[in-house]
Amino acid sequence: MSEFSGKVAIVTGASSGIGKKTAELLAERGARVVTFARSAGTVKGDVSDLAAIERLFVETESHYGPCDILVNNAGMIDPAPLVETTFDQWRRMFEVNVHGVYLACRRALPSMLKRGTGTIVNVASISGVPGPEKFPGWVSYCASKGAVISLTEALAVEVKSRGVRVNAVSPGAVDTAMWAEASGGAPASMTAGEVAETILFLASDRSRPMNGQNLNVFSV
Numbered sequence: 001m002s003e004f005s006g007k008v009a010i011v012t013g014a015s016s017g018i019g020k021k022t023a024e025l026l027a028e029r030g031a032r033v034v035t036f037a038r039s040a041g042t043v044k045g046d047v048s049d050l051a052a053i054e055r056l057f058v059e060t061e062s063h064y065g066p067c068d069i070l071v072n073n074a075g076m077i078d079p080a081p082l083v084e085t086t087f088d089q090w091r092r093m094f095e096v097n098v099h100g101v102y103l104a105c106r107r108a109l110p111s112m113l114k115r116g117t118g119t120i121v122n123v124a125s126i127s128g129v130p131g132p133e134k135f136p137g138w139v140s141y142c143a144s145k146g147a148v149i150s151l152t153e154a155l156a157v158e159v160k161s162r163g164v165r166v167n168a169v170s171p172g173a174v175d176t177a178m179w180a181e182a183s184g185g186a187p188a189s190m191t192a193g194e195v196a197e198t199i200l201f202l203a204s205d206r207s208r209p210m211n212g213q214n215l216n217v218f219s220v
Contacts, residue, residue, distance in 0.1 A: 003204055005030035008064045010056065012047050012104060013074030015040040017178060018123060018171070021196040022071055029200070031069065034060045047074040047100030057107045066111040069203045072101045072148075073123040077178060079137040090140050097144035101151060105166075109159065116163035120155075121202045123195075124148040126172040126218045145170070149214050156212030165211045167202045171195045172218035190217065 009026045013019040014035035027033045034042045036056050043059050045052025060067055076096045078089055101122055112118030126132055128145025152168040159166060171190065198217050201207050 002030040003200075004069070007031045007068040008060065008066065009033045009069035009071065009203070010036065010060055010067050010104070010108070011071040011073060012036045012100065013123075018192045018195050018199075019071070019073035021192040022073060022199050025193075025196050025200055026069070026071075026203075032064045034064065037074070046096075047104065048095035050103055053100075053103045053107055056104075061111075066115065067108045068112075068118055070104060070108045070118070070120045071123070071199055071203065072104050072120065073199075074100050075123065075125075075145075077138070077141045079135070079141070081137050082139045085140055093140040093144050094147070097141070098147045098151070101148055105151075105155060109164065112164045113159065113162045118164045119203050120164070120166045121199050122148050122152050122166070122168040123199070124152070124168045124170045124214060126170050126216060129170050129214070129216060132218070152214060153212045160211050165207075167207070167210055167212065168214040169195065169198050169202060170214055170216050170218070172216075 004026055009031040011019050011023040011033060014023045015037035023033050023035045036043050036045060038044065038046055043056045045055060057067065074096060076093065078093060080089065105120060108120065125145040127134055127138055127142045128149050134142050149168055152166055156166040195217055198215055202215065
């Protein structure tokens with residue numbers, strides 16, 4: 001398949017799970033993919049580190065050209081009741097889950113806006129969606145993913161007249177190592193590949209009329 005032929009894609013948090021599968025599918029379908037993660041990736045670094053994000057985009061642009069597709073997948077979870085969550089833990093949650101999205105979007109957008117084209121997909125969570133019952137002890141995670149959804153909606157309004165689309169996907173329980181560890185072994189309801197297919201849909205021209213949307217990928 002060559003749906004993304006000629007496109008340059010950046011996927012953060014791509015060493016495992018949803019990010020890894022998304023990067024693999026993008027590459028299989030023609031994109032030139034740069035992966036970013038702390039442990040492994042085309043470029044290594046922490047998504048909350050401004051210098052690391054700058055290095056990611058500089059290396060991408062020098063080797064492949066400007067970014068056409070940005071998938072902000074990097075994230076973390078550190079369950080604890082709110083009264084036992086230290087400020088440093090709270091701050092770290094937002095540094096990775098929210099600040100990382102902000103930094104990557106801010107770096108990707110100037111080129112996208114100049115060219116009048118580009119798509120950004122932010123990976124949030126059903127835990128950030130108002131309504132569904134939350135897991136106890138996940139307050140910091142839920143708050144951070146709610147911020148990602150709000151960021152997506154607001155940013156989409158800012159850039160929609162300039163040819164750039166920004167959407168989000170909010171998965172439920174996905175069969176990944178992070179879910180297994182955080183949930184205490186609770187069963188997952190979907191695979192990383194199923195979520196990746198949704199991300200690719202939002203990144204593609206198939207979803208051209210959609211902007212500022214959050215797709216809930218959640219089965220009960």
